[in-house]
Amino acid sequence: DQQVKQNSPSLSVQEGRISILNCDYTNSMFDYFLWYKKYPAEGPTFLISISSIKDKNEDGRFTVFLNKSAKHLSLHIVPSQPGDSAVYFCAATANAGGTSYGKLTFGQGTILTVHP
């Protein structure tokens, strides 16, 4: 059972335009969400996160939106740059009352290609 889903395997965007990557989840216990970026043959690197007490978090060109009622989050990249081309994973965890050992559940990933 896929608890975190990224239904778009790939996304192609022109440089300078907005990239929107989507993620849906089914487990209502998830209360913390993260986005990771991954280049081929490398480990994922952390991008941005959001707690369920917020509906938006912004860091430079990256903004994550959370819609708890729809169990949906999205990552916006504005403006998109060719260096943003990578696989993007969303991940979710249930904080289990504040422990620091949250098990992360990942989506399938979306391949973003930004054309010059």
Next chain:
Amino acid sequence: DGGITQSPKYLFRKEGQNVTLSCEQNLNHDAMYWYRQDPGQGLRLIYYSQIVNDFQKGDIAEGYSVSREKKESFPLTVTSAQKNPTAFYLCASIRVNEAFFGQGTRLTVV
């Protein structure tokens, strides 16, 4: 520099062999995880350990084994019982819900 070190980067295994993938961290994190990445399937959890001498099965533990004798080390053994071991393996340590990943090991069965 602090981080997660996985070795080797590339590993070839003959059918029927057991192989062990190394994962070391100097971040002083208690929790360590092993994930497997296959095309179109994202990262799937194999095993995880929240404390030394304790570990739990993840979603796809069959055919794998782990040990956690030291806080810094969490090796993964891919046994001959794993029917489809060719994949990219990622080790991570986790602190306050953020995962720090190693560079990965590409395992290929020949």
